[in-house]
Amino acid sequence: MPDANQTSLGTVLVVDDDNLSRRCLKVFLEKAGYSVLAATGVDHALELLKKTPLATLDCLVTDYRMPEKDGLWLLKWLQEQDSQMAAIMVTAEGEKQLVTASLRQGACDFLDKPVDARLLVAAVAKACELTRHHRNMARAESDVKAIGRIQQQMVGNAIPDCGLSVELCYHPSHEAGGDYLSLFPLGGERFLVLATDVSGHDLRAAYLSAYFQGFVRGMMEAREPIEKVLAAFNRFLLQEAGDQSSEVTSVAVCALVLDRAEGRAKSLSCGFPMAVYCDGVREVRTLGDLWSSPLGWFDGTVDEPVSVETLPTGRFYLWTDGLEDLALQLGASPMGLAFALLNGRRCGMTPIWMKKAADDILFATVQVAPGGEREAGFYPIFFARYPGSDYLKVDAHQEEWSRTLKIALPELTDTRVFDILLCAREIAVNAMRHGCKGCPDQQSTFLMMCDPASRLIRVVISDPGPGHEFDWQEHKRKTEEDLIDEHRGLMLIDMLSTRFETSRRGAHVEMDFSFDDLATAIAS
Missing domain, CATH: 3.30.565.10 (Histidine kinase-like ATPase, C-terminal domain)
Known part of the structure; x- marks a missing residue:
């Protein structure tokens, strides 16, 4: 055992039916600062593990040749129970053909008998580090999946029942990310629809997306124009990039402000596909002409909004660049794909070509007339x-x-x-x-x-x-x-x-x- 005042470097399970070999392995590792559980065979190891959960162990060192159940059997069992834990196989001369089979069962290293103490300690140190890395990655992946599930729920819940009819299609290709659509009632017949796409598909992207929604909500409640809100967040991102040496995170955004009382709307995009307006009869208009950079890239990236007069039959269409990338891949129009996704959502089906999507896809339609009053006839x-x-x-x-x-x-x-x-x-x-x-x-x-x-x-x-x-x-x-x-x-x-x-x-x-x-x- 390590000295009482010494922190253990990790806990190792040693399995060997040979008494002398097992004791040597245990002594070598304890002198190096590891805590050791020693088992006389596979069945004994399984008994020990009933009292000591696998999650508390950092490494397995096992002999190959043992009576009844051998080391390969134990490696296979370990892979099924805890694939994150690294294992080291101890083999005798002439058993090199086991290397391939051991690799398939998850062994990360091999030691020859008689075991050299220095090689053993070095191999165990590497194995323990590998186990911790795998477990950290598994925890992070679990967290990302949890965030992704919450995001998918929040995307729908971010559209309150406030008299504005919005249809949303969301098809994530990653466990978590920054694609988001939110709706902010501004009082009376005015509404803000905000579509965002934060760079990256990790926890940081999910966090920044949520922070951005709160930032916008706070400034809009203070009655700031949307262009000033986005300009302020752009300055925040640029300041963050200047204060840190980490990778720059950017936010692509499309903002749509609809005023039904005046029959007008305005929109601006920063690194996001521009909103499209269709009157539902014979006219389509893209709200903008030039592509602009996302927030967080350059100073002064926020342009003036583009205005359009609206009809009660009209609808606005917003989608992330994931839809445009897929449309380019399929040789078709994003509008056509958007319409197919909308139909699929209403029928509870996902088009088979969505399997080719390499990025998250978010698409939404915003009806000008109050929900249920007027349905747009023609879709572009x-x-x-x-x-x-x-x-x-x-x-x-x-x-x-x-x-x-x-x-x-x-x-x-x-x-x-x-x-x-x-x-x-x-x-x-x-x-x-x-x-x-x-x-x-x-x-x-x-x-x-x-x-x-x-x-x-x-x-x-x-x-x-x-x-x-x-x-x-x-x-x-x-x-x-x-x-x-x-x-x-x-x-x-x-x-x-x-x-x-x-x-x-x-x-x-x-x-x-x-x-x-x-x-x-x-x-x-």
Whole structure:
């Protein structure tokens, strides 16, 4: 035993059926400062462990060759009971073939008989340190899992029932992290929706995320504008980074302030995908143009908010960059993935392609009208701006439209997807080539939306051109008399769509398509 005034370096279980060997091992280790439990064999060791829990031991030293149950049996048992504890196998000459088998059962070192005292003490010191490391890691992992479970509960609970309708989809890929969505009533018809993504997926990220929520709540209750709140937290992070030599932690954030009484909202993003507003009819707007850095990177990173007028049918869409990364991997639009996740949440199902997600994904919709009063009709599933010169890349764009439709609306048949793509391509090419004159500095917009209730898909394409004089009814009459090439595209669109309308002399086009194939729709 170690001296009474000496702190034990650890507790070691020694198992050897040979009396002399066992005593030598015990003496060597006790002289080095370790507490030792000695067993005459495996069964004796198991009896001792009934009184001495494995968690109080730091290392196992066991002979291989013993009667009845050998050292490999004990190693296997130890792995099943406490895989964090390191073990050392003592072997005689000629038993080297046991090394591979011992490694599989968790041995971290080997000693030859007769055992050298210095080698024994060095091996046990390393094994005890390894055990402590494994146990610390296991405790940390357990803590992270507990924090993760609390976070998942808190993400939902952070959305109080205050008259604002918010739908949330949260798919964590890590045990804990900093993705979070919270809602702060600001009085009257004003609300703050805050989406955050703290760098890292450890306890520090979870802690900083919770601290940030409290920081914002306190300053908002003091009636500070959201841009000043974020600027203050940015200064706090920069100061923390300057005071410590540890890795810098950053916070990506998207803040949305909705004022229903005024019919307006404002939003700003710092290192976070910008919020998207859809009026539920025919318009989508991204609230911001330029990417900005997260809080904690640079001074002066908080810009002025971007404002937008809202309609009662409108919704806002917010998502973390984990969704954008997955969309890029799948070759589809984040909006399409978001719609599929929303549908999956309502049905209690997770799309199979979510298995490819490498990062946490948080997605939320915020309805402008009070909950239950007005449901937005059309949900955006694809939105892009194409320069005029992109008509040369229409095949690649069409492939992205196709993937998005199949992910967002898997119930569509290949035939119906082809119909929609055929019509969309015709109008999109016309918008880029003629409306934008093929110029790279002019842009057309391409929007796909869907309304699950009416089972309609809406495609809206607009260009900045002047359009041209066009009488659609006269065009249809001429087509019936003489079908020439220039008539074929528009007549095909008129046949395949359920609604085809133009405005601004043809510079703005809207097409509706039913979910069903044309033949099915006609039959019904």
